[in-house]
Amino acid sequence: xxxxxxxxxxxxxxxxxxxxxxxxxxxxxxxxxxxxxxxxxxxxxxxxxxxxxxxxxxxxxxxxxxxxxxxxxxxxxxxxxxxxxxxxxxxxxxxxxxxxxxxxxxxxxxxxxxxxxxxxxxxxxxxxxxxxxxxxxxxxxxxxxxxxxxxxxxxxxxxxxxxxxxxxxxxxxxxxxxxxxx
Amino acid sequence: xxxxxxxxxxxxxxxxxxxxxxxxxxxxxxxxxxxxxxxxxxxxxxxxxxxxxxxxxxxxxxxxxxxxxxxxxxxxxxxxxxxxxxxxxxxxxxxxxxxxxxxxxxxxxxxxxxxxxxxxxxxxxxxxxxxxxxxxxxxxxxxxxxxxxxxxxxxxxxx
Numbered sequence: 001x002x003x004x005x006x007x008x009x010x011x012x013x014x015x016x017x018x019x020x021x022x023x024x025x026x027x028x029x030x031x032x033x034x035x036x037x038x039x040x041x042x043x044x045x046x047x048x049x050x051x052x053x054x055x056x057x058x059x060x061x062x063x064x065x066x067x068x069x070x071x072x073x074x075x076x077x078x079x080x081x082x083x084x085x086x087x088x089x090x091x092x093x094x095x096x097x098x099x100x101x102x103x104x105x106x107x108x109x110x111x112x113x114x115x116x117x118x119x120x121x122x123x124x125x126x127x128x129x130x131x132x133x134x135x136x137x138x139x140x141x142x143x144x145x146x147x148x149x150x151x152x153x154x155x156x157x158x159x160x161x162x163x164x165x166x167x168x169x170x171x172x173x174x175x176x177x178x179x180x181x182x
Numbered sequence: 183x184x185x186x187x188x189x190x191x192x193x194x195x196x197x198x199x200x201x202x203x204x205x206x207x208x209x210x211x212x213x214x215x216x217x218x219x220x221x222x223x224x225x226x227x228x229x230x231x232x233x234x235x236x237x238x239x240x241x242x243x244x245x246x247x248x249x250x251x252x253x254x255x256x257x258x259x260x261x262x263x264x265x266x267x268x269x270x271x272x273x274x275x276x277x278x279x280x281x282x283x284x285x286x287x288x289x290x291x292x293x294x295x296x297x298x299x300x301x302x303x304x305x306x307x308x309x310x311x312x313x314x315x316x317x318x319x320x321x322x323x324x325x326x327x328x329x330x331x332x333x334x335x336x337x338x339x340x341x
Contacts, residue, residue: 092334
């Protein structure tokens with residue numbers, strides 16, 4: 001879908017905007033730009049962060065997919081990669097960082113600890129059993145830690161989700177995952 | 183100065199107040215009562231030259247025995263002569279005099295032992311939790327510790 005838009009824009013054939021199909025086409029354009037420049041937030045909580053750094057480095061080169069600039073502030077970030085064990089002490093800080101990000105924002109839970117508590121699920125008195133208890137998670141990437149390929153696949157899933165965004169559906173009903181409440 | 187001479191010096195100076203000496207152990211140690219500890223620490227540092235506190239460990243020895251603190255002290259020279267000091271306290275009165283003024287390293291280590299095992303270090307200038315959240319209840323590494331079902335409304339025990 002977006003590839004044809006790429007071609008249309010670049011080849012300079014008849015512009016889709018002339019057909020007065022405004023909203024869908026603007027949606028497409030915005031989603032295309034958005035998914036082509038996903039800026040993740042710079043923070044790593046544990047060993048998964050090492051794999052995240054490897055994903056950003058030259059061998060796996062996350063920049064190829066437009067997701068290179070790890071931002072040092074939540075105000076400029078679109079994607080929060082929660083990479084590592086979230087302790088109960090850290091949980092309010094993660095939640096606050098998420099709240100500070102502008103919409104539309106996405107969360108990728110990287111690794112077993114953020115997905116479910118991982119190896120700490122039984123005896124980890126201090127570990128949050130899954131980051132989806134405090135922030136809505138869009139994509140789960142299991143693994144301990146996941147390989148860079150897995151993280152890239154997670155990024156693709158986020159990008160697919162971004163392509164389904166609608167401009168006037170501000171609430172993203174049905175799109176925004178729920179926070180797990182027990 | 184090697185370990186044998188350190189032990190000899192300590193024995194000479196403290197006599198009966200050293201309750202146990204084991205030089206054959208994998209990690210040779212001496213044992214004393216909490217009340218002796220500030221004086222012994224000063225002696226080890228000033229007279230024996232053991233100027234580095236390598237490690238301070240807290241141990242829960244279980245019911246009937248109590249809590250234990252193990253101090254590994256060493257000389258900062260080529261020989262690295264060193265000794266461990268073990269101090270045992272009962273659960274109901276788990277107080278050991280602080281040695282943070284003797285070895286500055288002890289500051290954070292004592293806070294950690296307080297946080298995780300609940301050993302109080304009398305005379306510490308800032309004995310507050312260092313790892314767990316400020317409002318955490320209980321001391322997690324004690325054998326009878328039960329982790330909370332909920333923390334700030336978030337369910338904790340799921341298995």
